[in-house]
Amino acid sequence: MEELALKTKKLVLGQVSVCVGCCCGNTANGRPAVPVEWLKKEWRARGLLKRIQLTMSGCLGPCDVPNIVTISNESGTQWLGNIDEFEQYRELLEWAVASRNAARLLPLPKSFRGHTIDPFSHTLRH
Numbered sequence: 001m002e003e004l005a006l007k008t009k010k011l012v013l014g015q016v017s018v019c020v021g022c023c024c025g026n027t028a029n030g031r032p033a034v035p036v037e038w039l040k041k042e043w044r045a046r047g048l049l050k051r052i053q054l055t056m057s058g059c060l061g062p063c064d065v066p067n068i069v070t071i072s073n074e075s076g077t078q079w080l081g082n083i084d085e086f087e088q089y090r091e092l093l094e095w096a097v098a099s100r101n102a103a104r105l106l107p108l109p110k111s112f113r114g115h116t117i118d119p120f121s122h123t124l125r126h
């Protein structure tokens, strides 16, 4: 692995970023809700804060697909979209608890298979 210039003591298993930018979760514009306060409360109550970083993010980019979530660790980033039902956030929470207990990010539940998205162009070049 490439030698990095800086180090942090705050190492985590992974990071879950939940988009609450201009579009995601913007119910005033007819977008599905994001249970921000519930997620923060549960993340704390379940003891996840120091193991799996939860970030409420500004716009992550692909606004045309509602409710984007990214999951990152040293292997890369998984992008999800259409995370628009409360039950999906509950599943993410339970997955995070199981991952914390396993000391590694586990594969996401099968129910997220239809929600994967790649926001990076593989054809656009200058």
Ligand code: FES
Binding pocket: 019, 020, 021, 022, 023, 024, 058, 059, 060, 061, 062, 063, 064, 067, 068
């Ligand atoms: S607001 Fe979520 S991708 Fe733009």
